[in-house]
Every structure is written in C-alpha cells, then in structure tokens.
Amino acid sequence: MSLEKKISELREKREKMLLGGGEEAIVKQKSMGKNTARERIMAILDAGSFNEYDMFVEHDARDFGMDKKILPGDGVVIGTGTIHGNPVAIFAQDFTVAGGSLGLMHSRKITKIMDYALNMRIPLIGINDSGGARIQEGVNSLAGYGEIFFRNTISSGVIPQISVILGPCAGGAVYSPALTDFVFVVDNISKMFITGPEVIKTVLGEEISMEALGGARVHCETSGNAHFFSSSEEECFNQIRRLISFIPGNNEMKAAVTETLPPEAGYEIEKIVPADPTLPYDVREVIRAVADNSDFFEIQEMFARNMVIGFGRLGGRTVGFVANQPLEMAGVLDVDSSDKAARFIRYCDAFSIPLVTFVDLPGYLPGVDQEHAGVIRHGAKVLYAYSEATVPKLTVILRKAYGGGYIAMSSRHLRADFVFAWPGAEIAVMGPEGAANIIFRREIASADDPGEMRRQKVEEYREKFANPYVAASRGYVDAVIEPSETRRLLLHGLEVSVSKDVHRPWKKHGIPPF
Amino acid sequence: MEKKEGDRLIIDHTSYSTRLSRRFTSRKPYEPPVAGRIQSFIPGTVVELLVKTGDTVKEGDDVVILDAMKMKNRLKSHIEGKVVAVNVSSGDRVAKGAVLVEIA
Numbered sequence: 001m002s003l004e005k006k007i008s009e010l011r012e013k014r015e016k017m018l019l020g021g022g023e024e025a026i027v028k029q030k031s032m033g034k035n036t037a038r039e040r041i042m043a044i045l046d047a048g049s050f051n052e053y054d055m056f057v058e059h060d061a062r063d064f065g066m067d068k069k070i071l072p073g074d075g076v077v078i079g080t081g082t083i084h085g086n087p088v089a090i091f092a093q094d095f096t097v098a099g100g101s102l103g104l105m106h107s108r109k110i111t112k113i114m115d116y117a118l119n120m121r122i123p124l125i126g127i128n129d130s131g132g133a134r135i136q137e138g139v140n141s142l143a144g145y146g147e148i149f150f151r152n153t154i155s156s157g158v159i160p161q162i163s164v165i166l167g168p169c170a171g172g173a174v175y176s177p178a179l180t181d182f183v184f185v186v187d188n189i190s191k192m193f194i195t196g197p198e199v200i201k202t203v204l205g206e207e208i209s210m211e212a213l214g215g216a217r218v219h220c221e222t223s224g225n226a227h228f229f230s231s232s233e234e235e236c237f238n239q240i241r242r243l244i245s246f247i248p249g250n251n252e253m254k255a256a257v258t259e260t261l262p263p264e265a266g267y268e269i270e271k272i273v274p275a276d277p278t279l280p281y282d283v284r285e286v287i288r289a290v291a292d293n294s295d296f297f298e299i300q301e302m303f304a305r306n307m308v309i310g311f312g313r314l315g316g317r318t319v320g321f322v323a324n325q326p327l328e329m330a331g332v333l334d335v336d337s338s339d340k341a342a343r344f345i346r347y348c349d350a351f352s353i354p355l356v357t358f359v360d361l362p363g364y365l366p367g368v369d370q371e372h373a374g375v376i377r378h379g380a381k382v383l384y385a386y387s388e389a390t391v392p393k394l395t396v397i398l399r400k401a402y403g404g405g406y407i408a409m410s411s412r413h414l415r416a417d418f419v420f421a422w423p424g425a426e427i428a429v430m431g432p433e434g435a436a437n438i439i440f441r442r443e444i445a446s447a448d449d450p451g452e453m454r455r456q457k458v459e460e461y462r463e464k465f466a467n468p469y470v471a472a473s474r475g476y477v478d479a480v481i482e483p484s485e486t487r488r489l490l491l492h493g494l495e496v497s498v499s500k501d502v503h504r505p506w507k508k509h510g511i512p513p514f
Numbered sequence: 515m516e517k518k519e520g521d522r523l524i525i526d527h528t529s530y531s532t533r534l535s536r537r538f539t540s541r542k543p544y545e546p547p548v549a550g551r552i553q554s555f556i557p558g559t560v561v562e563l564l565v566k567t568g569d570t571v572k573e574g575d576d577v578v579i580l581d582a583m584k585m586k587n588r589l590k591s592h593i594e595g596k597v598v599a600v601n602v603s604s605g606d607r608v609a610k611g612a613v614l615v616e617i618a
Binding site: 203305366367431432 | 523528530533534535542559583
C-alpha cells in the first residue's frame with residue numbers, strides 16, 4: 001500500500017472516531033443544550049491548540065455482549081493544548097458513547113492524561129458528562145475510579161485541578177470533582193449526587209427532582225460543592241479561561257504578573273463603609289475600590305455569602321481576597337463561611353498567591369444548630385489555614401473586629417505580615433453593648449435609671465476600647481490608615497514581601513480540623 | 515439581589531441591620547429529646563408493633579420494628595413505664611423523627 005493510501009486510510013479512521021457515538025447521539029446531545037466532548041475542549045482551549053491522544057483506544061470487555069460493541073475512544077477524549085498560551089492537560093467524557101460510562105480503558109485514558117499533567121506540572125481540566133460506572137465491566141470500573149481519585153489527591157496542591165460538570169456525575173464519580181480545586185457547573189445541565197432521586201424514593205420515601213437534589217444551583221447555593229455557576233456552557237468556558245489567567249501553572253511557579261492598572265474612577269472609598277458598625281454595606285465595593293482595574297473574580301458567590309472570597313490583582317500581581325460581608329448575616333463566621341474561607345486560604349497558600357483580608361465582623365453566629373453542626377471544628381479551620389499559610393498576608397481592619405473573630409481573620413497573632421486599621425476600626429473582645437452589660441452589670445442593675453446608666457456605660461466603653469489605638473499601642477496593628485491610603489499600602493506591602501521566606505518545622509503533614 | 519428591609523441579627527446584645535440567609539431563617543428551633551418518645555431515627559416503614567396501649571414496658575424492651583436501609587431496626591424503650599399512645603400501625607411509612615409510640 002502506498003503511503004498516500006495509508007494517509008487517506010488514517011484520515012478515514014479519524015473522521016469516524018471524531019463522530020463519537022454517531023450522528024444520532026450527537027443530535028440528542030445537542031437537543032439537551034449540550035456541546036459534544038470535542039466541541040467543549042475546543043471552546044475552552046486557545047483556537048487550534050488542541051492535540052488529541054488515545055483516539056483509537058478500545059475496550060476489551062467480553063461479558064454481557066460487550067465483545068460485539070465498538071465504543072469509539074471508549075467514551076472519553078484526552079489531550080493537551082493551551083489557554084492564553086499556557087499549557088494545560090484536558091479530558092472530556094463523551095456522553096454520546098455509551099453514555100460516557102467509565103470502563104477500564106476509559107479510566108486508563110483519564111489517568112494517562114492526569115499523569116502527564118502532573119509530570120509536566122501543568123493544570124488539569126476534567127469535563128464530566130457520564131452515566132457512571134460501566135456496570136458490564138464490574139470491579140474494573142471501580143478500580144478505574146479509584147485510580148483517578150488517588151491521582152487527584154497526589155496532584156492536589158501541586159498542579160491546579162479544575163472540574164467541569166456538564167451532564168450527570170453521579171455516585172462515586174462525584175468524588176473526583178470533590179477532590180479538585182474548583183468545580184464549574186451550568187444551570188439545567190449539571191447534575192451531581194451520591195444517590196439519585198430513584199434510590200432516595202425507594203429507600204426513604206422522599207420524592208425530589210434531579211434538579212432540586214443535585215442541580216447546579218443547589219451545589220452553588222446550598223451544598224457548596226461547586227464554585228462557579230453559569231447559565232450556559234459558553235459562559236462557563238469563559239469563566240474557566242478567566243480563572244486560568246489568575247493562577248500559576250503549578251506550585252513552584254508564580255502567577256503571571258500583568259501591567260498595573262488603577263482602580264476605575266468613581267469609587268469613593270471613604271463613603272462605602274458606614275460609621276455605625278451595625279449598618280450593612282457591600283464589602284465587594286471596598287475590594288473593587290482597591291483592586292487593579294476594579295476587577296474582582298468572585299468564587300462561590302452564592303454560597304455562605306457572609307464571607308466573600310476571590311481573585312483580583314494589586315500592582316499586576318494576583319492576590320486572594322478574603323472579606324467578611326456585613327451585607328449578609330452581618331458578616332458572621334459560621335460553619336459554612338468558615339469552611340469556604342479556610343479552603344480558599346489553603347488554595348492561595350499552596351499556589352503562592354498572597355492573601356489580602358478585609359475584616360468587619362461581629363463574631364461567630366450563635367445558635368443550637370450552629371453548635372451542633374460543629375461550628376467549633378469548622379471555625380477552627382480558619383485559624384488553622386491562616387496560621388499555616390506562609391504566603392504574604394496583609395490584613396485591613398475596616399470596622400468591627402470583635403473577639404475570636406478578630407483573632408481568626410488574619411490577625412497579627414496568626415502571623416499576618418501587615419495589619420492596617422481604618423480609623424473607625426473597633427478592635428475589642430466584643431461590641432460596646434455586650435461588654436458594658438457584662439462589666440457594669442451591677443452598676444446598671446442598681447442604678448435609679450438602669451436604661452440611662454447602660455447608655456452611659458456603653459458610651460464609656462466605646463470611648464475607651466472601641467477604636468484601633470489600643471491594638472496599635474501594643475503593635476498588634478502596624479498602622480492606622482486613612483481609607484484612601486489602603487491601595488498604596490497594600491501595593492507597598494506586597495512589594496516588600498515579594499521574597500518572603502518563612503519555614504515551619506518539618507512534619508509529614510498537619511492534622512487540620514477537617 | 516434585592517434588599518429586604520428590616521432584617522436584623524442580634525450578636526452580643528447588638529442588633530445589626532443585614533440580610534438573613536434562607537438557611538438561617540428556615541432553621542428548626544431546638545427541641546429537647548423526650549425520654550418516653552419512641553421516634554424513627556431514619557425514614558422507613560413500620561413492620562411490627564410489639565406493644566399496644568396500656569402495656570407495661572421495661573427499659574431496653576423492643577417496642578417497634580422499623581424497616582429502613584434494608585435493615586429491620588429494633589427500636590427500644592429508654593425508660594420503664596406504660597404505653598400511653600401508639601401513633602402508627604404496621605405497614606405505615608414514617609418520616610424521620612416521627613413519634614411512633616409514647617411511653618410515660
């Protein structure tokens with residue numbers, strides 16, 4: 001056979017493989033508002049940068065009539081490409097081929113690209129769209145999942161791992177995304193759960209739709225399993241590309257430094273935070289008022305809204321912003337917000353991204369439900385994460401910083417490098433009302449006019465302790481600053497900590513309060 | 515996001531003006547457990563009632579058999595006393611926390 005003929009034969013073979021499960025299955029996929037596996041990859045990667053591997057891999061299952069079934073690519077597409085010119089490894093399960101079910105060879109393709117990503121120290125993006133384990137392949141498919149989970153864990157903190165849920169992802173399969181850094185979901189397309197509505201109905205008699213049980217919104221708002229919500233696949237792909245622009249390719253690199261852009265005009269930073277500590281405001285306005293180009297890329301926007309986390313840039317360098325949100329639940333720390341902040345802090349620390357923390361919180365959320373849900377161990381995660389982090393840590397106390405919440409939110413005591421406080425900051429064990437009621441309990445109770453006495457004592461306490469100067473007098477606060485100086489000082493703080501090098505005692509690993 | 519007026523959260527005697535989360539507003543008030551109440555700890559189906567109203571039971575006696583998660587679970591009495599109410603019949607499907615039998 002001539003080489004020309006062989007080349008045309010290859011082309012034919014490829015053409016066939018590129019059709020995946022065939023025209024009919026593709027039409028079905030499209031009718032659900034879904035793109036095909038390869039279309040998805042192409043949309044995420046830079047145009048023309050995708051190279052596919054293992055296109056001709058076949059399964060060798062023999063039981064249950066599998067020996068007669070041809071599954072193109074075994075239901076998954078793997079390869080490498082670039083995003084903004086940076087290399088990434090990617091896989092996408094192909095629902096048009098046997099429902100994207102995971103058999104042994106399918107899992108080997110995924111683990112091959114995972115090994116590649118780890119060896120090359122490049123980010124891994126996984127697109128999940130699968131009916132689950134290929135039951136005909138029995139324990140082999142379970143082995144496949146296990147091999148994926150192991151690699152997710154070993155790669156964690158070394159290379160960024162991103163999961164994109166673009167279809168069903170059920171049963172054990174959900175644990176791969178759960179082990180990765182960021183999970184992207186799309187409204188009406190993503191479905192994630194351990195046990196589906198059918199099982200729940202049979203076993204427990206509870207009826208629930210797939211969407212209400214494990215749809216995109218549920219995981220963004222309620223469970224906190226997902227980090228980015230979008231209403232279309234296109235929007236989701238843009239979010240992924242944007243995320244990649246903020247983070248380094250691995251834990252030994254630093255995120256790309258861009259040119260320094262000033263915040264947009266029009267932010268009057270003095271006017272954002274009301275002087276009265278009981279009044280709400282949107283802390284994201286403070287972030288936008290100081291960030292380069294006023295650009296803030298929020299993460300888990302819909303979950304535990306009393307805590308705001310996300311990426312932005314200061315002087316062209318990526319920073320992770322962590323901020324209490326007085327607009328929601330007065331910005332308290334509770335089970336979910338602690339969990340949300342702690343994981344993000346550890347992410348930033350793992351990938352050398354400096355942390356900038358804005359503090360304004362009344363403390364922890366009281367309640368039986370919180371105590372019983374373990375607010376002690378969840379709250380401890382924040383202390384652990386900040387203490388453990390060795391990246392530059394810059395803290396700005398905007399207003400209230402009371403009690404344990406003050407300590408937890410990147411205080412000097414947990415080794416913040418710079419702690420700045422605005423002049424309206426109240427750094428104290430608790431708010432003036434609470435403190436006066438305890439300290440002056442007797443005076444108030446025995447006064448002729450207890451109401452008036454309480455008012456006086458609250459005022460007395462406020463004068464004396466509800467300010468930043470007591471903390472500044474001990475050096476717990478490095479500088480009391482005007483709000484308008486915030487950006488300049490943060491830029492400077494980052495500049496002088498560029499070569500920060502802090503080491504902790506050797507250990508195999510810590511035991512964070514998971 | 516619309517701003518709901520009037521939401522307030524009290525922390526340490528201070529009332530903060532803020533938005534309250536759905537999880538917070540829909541939380542269930544705490545109810546202390548009552549020793550004589552036999553409750554389903556999991557949703558399931560009542561397979562067998564081992565007592566009837568008026569019976570005397572000792573601590574540790576089996577009271578109800580609840581089929582849940584493919585297991586026949588024996589629910590026991592935590593106290594000695596008299597059965598004052600049987601709220602279910604065998605075959606009933608019950609939700610988590612349902613009071614099946616009351617002993618006093």
